């Protein structure tokens with residue numbers, strides 16, 4: 001199945017890039033150019049990155065480190081009474 005119609009890049013090619021260590025859409029685009037024309041495939045590429053265990057983006061890693069990745073935990077931290 002094609003992921004990027006502009007450059008005829010298949011899902012298998014994107015998965016191969018992920019297996020080779022790609023963690024971002026930009027890294028996927030290197031070589032195959034997926035996502036570099038109309039951009040309509042970038043969200044699908046991002047989903048494939050997430051589905052296949054690619055390392056999360058720096059913002060997601062920061063949110064996780066700060067405990068903001070889980071909305072329920074973040075809400076609990078904000079609403080919990082402060083110990084004096």
Ligand code: FES
Pocket residue numbers: 003004005006007034035036037038039040041042
């Ligand atoms: S469908 Fe991928 S850049 Fe257009």
